[in-house]
Amino acid sequence: MVIEKTSVAGTLESSDCMVTLEPGNGSVELELESPVIHQFGHQIRKVVLDTLEHLDVKDAKIRIVDKGALDCTIKARVECAVFRNVGKVRGLPWGGAIRK
Amino acid sequence: MINAVGRDIPDEILARTGKEVFQGNNYKEGVEYHKQGPIVKPVLDHNTSKMVGSIREALEKCGAHDGMTLGFHHHFREGDLVVNMVMKEVHDMGFKDVTICASSLGKAHDALLPYIEDGTITGIESSGVRGKIGEAISTGKLKGLAIMRSHGGRVRAIQSGETTIDISFIGAPTCDDYGNCKGIGGKSDCGVLSYSFVDGQHANKVVAVTDCLVPFPNYPADIAMTRVDYVCVVDAIGVPEKIATGAAKPTTDTRKLMMADYCTQVVINTPYFKDGFSYQTGVGGASIASAASLAEIMKERGIKMGFAVGGMSKGMVDMLDQGLVGKLLDTQDFDLFAVNSVQRPNHHRISAGAYANPFNKGAFVNKLDYVVLAALEVDTHFNCNVVVGSDGRITGAQGGHPDAAQGAKCTIVICPLLQGRIPAICTDVTTVTTPGESIDVVVTDYGVAVNPARQDLLECLQKADCVPLKTIEELRDIAYAITGEPEPVQFGDRIVGIIEARDGTIMDVVREIKEFEF
Structure with missing residues (x-):
């Protein structure tokens, strides 16, 4: 999917995260802020990059302000930001790209 | 050297502090020691006044100097004004390398940060720290080692002479002109002065700081006049609503x-x-x-x-x-x-x-x-x-x-x-x-x-x-x-603090934090 504008998903509530997705400069760039970055930084990065890859996003800047979200939450917020970005709000691929 | 809880305490720290590693809870059972007594400046003349006009005058009369150790209690909790008030004066008088030996420090003491940065305060001994002081220690801004010890451990450290308090400033909700202090009454009522008893008994100089001077004798006293050198009246020693709050609401969680x-x-x-x-x-x-x-x-x-x-x-x-x-x-x-x-x-x-x-x-x-x-x-x-x-x-x-x-x-x-x-x-x-x-x-x-x-x-x-x-x-x-x-x-190499066991041995060390790197 091609990221051509800015989209946001999530909140800054405890155990959630806020994802901001913007057009990239030819690759995926991740900026991560998290109170648990020492313990889970690598894991969060893996979840974010894997999720983008599943959705075929190859060129984007993604910023995550994490508030201690679990992996399932982070994945859902990233997916939401991507689908909002491309304007896809109906017929989401439940069980397809979203399930992987 | 690995201690009884499996933590590796570097030899450099053992040499620097002269301490042993933690060897189990009852390692010091029955081991005799001498209690250290304080220096006492007697008052015989009935014309001698203990009243001083300011914290500065108290510091001067107590012989404040570079490298001194100051004692404080934390009964005013997040409403404490005494530590900041005294340390501002210590800073303004230009003293350096001061160690604070407090029963605890909290967010009320964020104002001390510049004094840590400019070398006024180089040592902290406390039950713990929060807020900006915690951040300053963890990021290596404190020159010396922070020592974290329990409430019982603080009393042990002072009584055994491991820590000598040169001057203790005891915030007293009520006090008379001869130094009888009580935790009860006044504007900054905190109930008890338990953490200060050891300061009264072992600090070389004791200054009672109060915002409610009462007629002599303020008795029965928590800290008696026989242990107090000077009495200083200030506008406020605490913020009442932050000292004692209303009862916590029963949880519904x-x-x-x-x-x-x-x-x-x-x-x-x-x-x-x-x-x-x-x-x-x-x-x-x-x-x-x-x-x-x-x-x-x-x-x-x-x-x-x-x-x-x-x-x-x-x-x-x-x-x-x-x-x-x-x-x-x-x-x-x-x-x-x-x-x-x-x-x-x-x-x-x-x-x-x-x-x-x-x-x-x-x-x-x-x-x-x-x-x-x-x-x-x-x-x-x-x-x-x-x-x-x-x-x-x-x-x-x-x-x-x-x-x-x-x-x-x-x-x-x-x-x-x-x-x-x-x-x-x-x-x-x-x-x-x-x-x-x-x-x-x-x-x-x-x-x-x-x-x-x-x-x-x-x-x-x-x-x-x-x-x-x-x-x-x-x-x-x-x-x-x-x-x-x-x-x-991911920690840095520098050790910024030690966790002292009750008996004065080393339970663990705290290292400087560093930015996370992928």
Whole structure:
């Protein structure tokens, strides 16, 4: 999917995260802020990059302000930001790209 | 050198501090030592006045100098004005390399940050620190080593001469012109002055700082005139609404109520729960709820508590009112109910030394049956961490945790399995503050684990079939299944602080934090 504008998903509530997705400069760039970055930084990065890859996003800047979200939450917020970005709000691929 | 809780204490730190590594709770049992007495400047002339016009004058008369150690108490909690007031004067007078030996420091002392940065303050000895001071220590801004010691440990350090306090500034809610100090009354009523008793007995110079001068004699005094050199009246020593708050609202959080219920079940199904038992608890939501449900069961069964000790709040005062507890032995008041209760019969003010000093001839904690404590982290060796956050930053205080944990026959730690994404039950705590040998039962929202060293307690709880029993490893595995397995915090090399065991040996070290790198 091609990221051509800015989209946001999530909140800054405890155990959630806020994802901001913007057009990239030819690759995926991740900026991560998290109170648990020492313990889970690598894991969060893996979840974010894997999720983008599943959705075929190859060129984007993604910023995550994490508030201690679990992996399932982070994945859902990233997916939401991507689908909002491309304007896809109906017929989401439940069980397809979203399930992987 | 590896200590008894498996932590590697670098030789450089042992050489620098002259300390030994922690070798188990009772390593110093029966080991004799000499108490250090203070320097005393006698007052014989009845014309001698102890009144000074300002903190500066007090500092001058007490012989303030570079490299001095100053003592403070934390009974005013987040409403304390004394530490900042004194340290501003110390800074303005240009003194350097000052060590603060406080019973605790909190966010009220964020204003000290510039004095740490400019070298006015180079040493901190405290039960713990929060806010900007914690951040400053963790990022290596403090020149010397921070020493974190328990309330009992502070008394030991001062009495044994390990720490000599040159001048102690005792914030006194009421005081007379000859230095008789009380924790009761005045504008900044904090109830008790327990942490200051040792300063009165061992500091070379003692300054009473008050905002309520009362007629002589202010008696019976917590800190007597015989120990006080100077009296200084200032506008305010505390912010009343931050010293003692209203009672904490009873929790409605189902998770906390469930942990409270598990905790109560553990207490009533272990053999120490009988008439005359003793108990200490904290002011966390689950602890308060557990004390309340315990009170109901005590009424039903006609069981009374002999004494409760430690920090006091409304829950314990209510129990005293209902005749459910014989004596309250008070070291700190968390709310107005406790402050106002202090003057009643059977509500006794005790010193931090009587409460918890491991180096006296027996402290109250030794007589405890149950203590209910909290923790930031508990590991599979039952070691607890109450000082250093899982991100490596110093952000809490030992308080009486290690003291009561060792003293009590049954030490219960209540700890939710997860704190956000942080698994509170983990393989190894970030920093050990209380050794696993002191911890008997861990209560979480996912089950209760008993220290394998306490098969007797485990059998009681199995027989009663009252709580979901798990091993500590099972609890950790449940936590990791939800959060993923955490990686260790990336620390720098420099050691910025030590966690002192009760007996003055080294339990663990705290390293400088560094920016996370992928």
